[in-house]
Amino acid sequence: MAVLECIDLEKWYGNVKALNGVNLALEPGRIVGLVGPNGSGKTTLIKLAQHLLTPTHGQILIGGMEPGAETKEIVSYLPDRDFLPGWMNVESLLDFYSDFYPDFDAGRAGQMLDALQIDPHRVFKKLSKGTREKVQLIMTMSRRASVYLLDEPIAGVDPAARDYILRTIISNYSENGLVLLSTHLITDVEPVLDEVVFLKQGHVELHENADALRERTGMSVDGYFREVFRC
Amino acid sequence: MLTKLIGYEMKAFGRIILPLYAATIGLSFLIGLGIRFLPEKAYTNWVGGLVITTFSVLIVATMVMTAVLCVQRFYQNLLANEGYLMFSLPVGTHTLILSKALGALIWALLGCLAGIATMTVMALGAMPFREIGRALRDISMALNRLFLRDGLVQCLIWTLIAVLLFAVMLMQIYAALAIGHQWTAHRILGSVLAYFGIDILKSVAAGILTNIGVYTGFIGLLVSQAEADAGSAAWMAGVQTATVIQSLVLIVVFSAVTWFLLDRRLNLE
Secondary structure (H helix, E strand, C coil), X not given: CCCEEEEEEEEEECCEEEEEEEEEEECCCCEEEEECXXXXXXXXXXXXXXXXXXXXXXXXXXXXXXXXXXHHCCEEXXXXXXXXXXXXXXXXXXXXXXXXXXXXXXXXXXXXXXXXCCCCCCEHHHCCHHHHHHHHHHHHHCECCCEEEEECCCCCCCHHHHHHHHHHHHHHCCCCCEEEEEECCHHHHHHHCCEEEEEECCEEEEEEEHHHHHHHHXXXXXXXXXXXXXX | CHHHHHHHHHHHHHHHHHHHHHHHHHHHHHXXXXXXXXXXXXXXXXXXXXXXXXXXXXXXXXXXXXHHHHHHHHHHHHXXXXXXXXXXXXXXXXXXXXXHHHHHHHHHHHHHHHHHHHHHHHHHHHCCXXXXXXXXXXXXXXXXXXXXXXXXXXXXXXXXXXXXXXXXHHHHHXXXXXXXXXXXXXXHHHHHHHHHHHHXXXXXXXXXXXXXXXXXXXXXXXXXXXXXXXXXXXXXXXXXXXXXXXXXXXXXXXXXHHHHHHHHCCCCC
């Protein structure tokens, strides 16, 4: 049964159609790459799944429910920007997540912070950009969630940090969890993807198993992406 | 969840406001001691002037900072980047709004208490310790006289009205911020314009209701009744009831507007 389902999903911003009749069903236990050029609707789709936006038409369902307080209990979300309160130190952030998310594993988060030698007493806003991104990823991936929505998790970090982030995603997501990972840096994420969804001008251009796509086209996912979205 | 959210509001406010409270109360005690032990001319030189100026600045800074934080916590925590965290918590939008309003209300009340504490501490520093007991007895008697004349119930009602009027102002600001947030750019400007726009709408609504009252004869009835009861307990009860009803209606309207815009029209950058 699909854990994330879109049915004729549309989203308009004024006169601009950001999503145009998206139909999609994503199963648990998969890492799915949501790829597409800028403005194709990736962030809009993820925001709709997290109830940060509401659909203009159609439906989006998480575990069979419309997005709201109940679905946020099972969805772990990483936005594409700094979103944690800058004045709190890392230790306080662990407490915050423990307080509000019953599925947050503070022990696992502590181990990851130790592994990266991040001082939990440091104030969040005083960390370097790369370290802030790592802390945010650690918080997100330390939940035992059913769905992980990761919006451009590797966009702003150096290649070494990208490897760490991808390793963290693979080794920490729940076995029965769905990871929906939006990016346009396909080469970096391709090795971890089970499925890919190509979004083009607000509709699903392709949804396919990553291995099957490589076999069918004789190209890498990145190569096929460049073919489909050639300017 | 609401209590946890309020707990974080207390921390977020407290890290800025509590040092100001401590500095104000500490300085007020030193000034009190100075009044008691230093000669009067000590206050006419530049040191005395500096101390009094610092004290005044601290009081104003505390009041301004409380007001700024009431608005800033809502804007920064819900409508700016932190909104991505707060709106991802497994709580309803109404709980987030309520936590901000209650947090602001608690800090406004604590601000009043801090003001009373500042004056009390200064008085304690200024007067000989043996007179403190007598002063406390005088204050107690004055309060008793006040309660005897106006009644404890009246004190509670006026406190409730003050709280409600503060809540109306706060919820109007929240609604204006939520409306301004619908703009794609210049959101602060949008919020300011929305605040004044709401004021205009309130005036228009009041005008319409007044006209309806005049045409139906209801206003005339109220005026003649008020003239007959002027200054009486019934007249005062009427004023209080009208203020409470008006405040509650405005709080409900502003809360509904804020909830709708944040739940159904959220427009995070």
